[in-house]
Amino acid sequence: MFVPILKLGFCLIVTAQSDLTDTEWKQLQFTLLEKVASTHARNVILDMTGVNILDSFAGRMINDIAQMIHLGGAETIIVGIQPEVAWTLVQLGLRLKNVITLLDLEEGIELASRQGSANSLALFTKKANNAF
């Protein structure tokens, strides 16, 4: 499963479209960290709407990725955590430190644009709002 990483100003948007295998999580971790460093991203939005099952390995990977991004100087916003996934994270005792969790991608982008990292998009949403 290919996990696309989109760049929007200083914001990276990662969408996990389905459940990932161990290797795919490791790959994602690697490419994402590389990309954060090379693009000087300030925010990373990880959209987990498509992830329905999280086992202990994937839970730890998400937590690890977020902590590493934090060390890399960016902020992680996780959006679209499903009820089952949220419950698993709590039961695994993973509290996702240094992570902001929001309901969906819309909220994530809104926050990122407020913080100025997704500037071009902020412009876009503003234009769109004016149009209505």
Add this chain to the structure above:
Amino acid sequence: MPSKIQIPIFCESDVLATVQKCQSLLIQIEMPIDEATLALTAVSEVSRNILNHATSGEVILSIVKEDSLSGLSVVAQDSGPGISDIEKSMADGYSTGKGLGLGLSVAKESMDEFEIESVLGQGTIVRMRKWVP
């Protein structure tokens, strides 16, 4: 939806498939969300164990009914090297593999019934059950 599913474990996507099929079984028997996530954790642990220690094996998932109870039964078997010290392997947090799984102790805690048999050089078989409360 069949009530018994047999999944050979050869690669990582098989582990994922096992967990996904397990989830659909759990929905079928109306396992509440908290107990279901525990069971899924256990299933992912034992199937990952097969991959990490024995390279191949199989997991059999089935729905069991006893009196008015229904539940999930999981049998994970491999023909790997076996476990030399079961007691030690069951100790909290013990893990010899790649070090990222939470190990068998978590699987045991997550399920209602847990049984492990292992013969050195022949393989390991784990039988677990979880009942709908």
Add this chain to the structure above:
Amino acid sequence: MKNLPQSAISNPTSEEIEAYRIFWVPYEAHYDEIQLDVLAEAKKIPQFEKLISSIPPQMMVEQNKINKALMRGAILDGKWDDFINHQRSEGVKYAKMGLAFPLWFELLTSFRRSLNKHIIIDYKNNSTNLNLALEGMNRFVDVSMAIIGDAYLNTKEEIISTQQRSILELSTPVLQFRDRLLIIPIIGMVDTHRARQLTENLLNKVRDNRAKVVVMDITGVATVDSKVANHIIQTVEAASLMGATVILTGISPTIAQTLVILGAEMRGAITVGDLQGGIEVAEKLLGLKVIGPTTAERPVSAEKA
């Protein structure tokens, strides 16, 4: 079904079969008379009277014929399974109609009285057969009642458990108070089962309604055990992972103690004294302006009123 030693009923011993056959002879001979006797007695009981008058006479005749054929098949040809299935469905029917179980014994008594009369007359010169017939009748009635009773009770239990489930669902409503604001009033005892229901309800509703704030009011909950408290804490944490803020209101002193003893940090949860205060905080979080007296001003406005 599983509680009943059905094999014992569907496989009677040869002595039992013998007794049944001897009892069947006078029963079959006077079948219609006996039916009429029982019917007359039944009409004296108001509940049955209503039931009987609702059945068209033609249908009653048909039903009696079927009954007779099934009994005949069981006793003479050993077709017990058909008979048992029929009795079973009768039991289910009675339970669904809401007929009280003791009433059936009234009918049974009149059935026995009527049949007894015929058996004694028919076998008055043969005491061995008389005894066997009475024995056969008693056994047959017992077996029938066992099957009907079992089905009756099973059905009643099913009805009760369905009702319990729906009561449980009603007991943890999740209300949409405003756009993106949910309110969950919890009243009464919270056991593990209900706590689970709550978790599932809350997390799904957060996703489906895109809730940003959830006010959980537990004023109506006096105490919780540590397991339930833990469950609630985990639910709050899970909701905040999904991106919703949970505001807990109305925590009683006992529950506060339980939570502190558990070492619960209530990460991601805001606690407010009462529901009104909770809703005000929620509205502020949603960026809404609160119009009217706020919690702080309430004592003053109360005096004015």
